[in-house]
Amino acid sequence: MNRISIIRQEETLAACEAENEALLYFHGEYQPGDTIVFENDTHYVIAGIDHTVSPARLYLPEKTFIFRLPLEGDLPRMYPPFAFQGDRHLITLIEDTGNEYRNLARNPADQRHDSGAYPHASANVETRDESIFFARNVIDGEHIAHAHGYWPFLSWGIGGRADAAIKLDFGREVSVDKAVLYLRADFKHSGYWKSATLHLSDGYEKTVSLKEFDGSQEIPLGDFHTITWVSLNTLIPADNCPSPYQSLRQFEVYGRDIM
Numbered sequence: 001m002n003r004i005s006i007i008r009q010e011e012t013l014a015a016c017e018a019e020n021e022a023l024l025y026f027h028g029e030y031q032p033g034d035t036i037v038f039e040n041d042t043h044y045v046i047a048g049i050d051h052t053v054s055p056a057r058l059y060l061p062e063k064t065f066i067f068r069l070p071l072e073g074d075l076p077r078m079y080p081p082f083a084f085q086g087d088r089h090l091i092t093l094i095e096d097t098g099n100e101y102r103n104l105a106r107n108p109a110d111q112r113h114d115s116g117a118y119p120h121a122s123a124n125v126e127t128r129d130e131s132i133f134f135a136r137n138v139i140d141g142e143h144i145a146h147a148h149g150y151w152p153f154l155s156w157g158i159g160g161r162a163d164a165a166i167k168l169d170f171g172r173e174v175s176v177d178k179a180v181l182y183l184r185a186d187f188k189h190s191g192y193w194k195s196a197t198l199h200l201s202d203g204y205e206k207t208v209s210l211k212e213f214d215g216s217q218e219i220p221l222g223d224f225h226t227i228t229w230v231s232l233n234t235l236i237p238a239d240n241c242p243s244p245y246q247s248l249r250q251f252e253v254y255g256r257d258i259m
Helices: 135-139
Strands: 002-008 011-018 022-027 035-040 044-048 056-059 064-068 088-095 120-123 166-183 193-200 205-209 217-237 247-257
Touching: 002 022, 002 088, 011 022, 035 044, 035 088, 044 064, 056 166, 120 135, 135 166, 135 247, 166 193, 205 217, 217 247
Parallel strands: none
Antiparallel strands: 002 011, 002 035, 022 088, 035 064, 044 056, 044 088, 120 166, 166 217, 166 247, 193 205, 193 217
């Protein structure tokens, strides 16, 4: 059973329930503080938080996901124009029955703070606490990287921290054999890292060389690893780059669920 509810100060504004695909159409304007609650009888779902945002394949440990509407401050800058705006909204939820080899890190519905849905990205620093530099940006599924700023040119910014680190949590055990990085490629403005170290929860680690390149930089892991999280740290700036602004556009991890 799939259930979707829109909640405002403990009041249910709209809701729907379906055995298969739940489709909730809300004719009204959102207000700051509103939340969308997704519920499913299993742990694996595909959730569409807005018709302008690609659906997200999620793992829900508690079978519930609370999405806080990003309406305040600079939060809307993380999403396409008109996302969550106006008075017509379509929200969807369906059980995810697939388990093909894929990018397990992708989650366009991720939020800065843990919301009970995985994968989830977090970091020890985000430049000036601005939404366009949140850790969650590196798993939004967008590869375009030749500029910086609001959507679609989001990234994870490290604010000049030498000890900057980012972590992807999967919320359960997964089997992975490859990571892929996309650096922010606005090279007239941005620097880049010449190397970084990848850590897996099973104890495996690998230091990789990176290059000034607009595109995917693959990190083979040698074999499949059963893990619950992966992190990236020891980010070493390139020697010959005049810009102090390095940033990560996308962080992908490929594999399958362990069912």
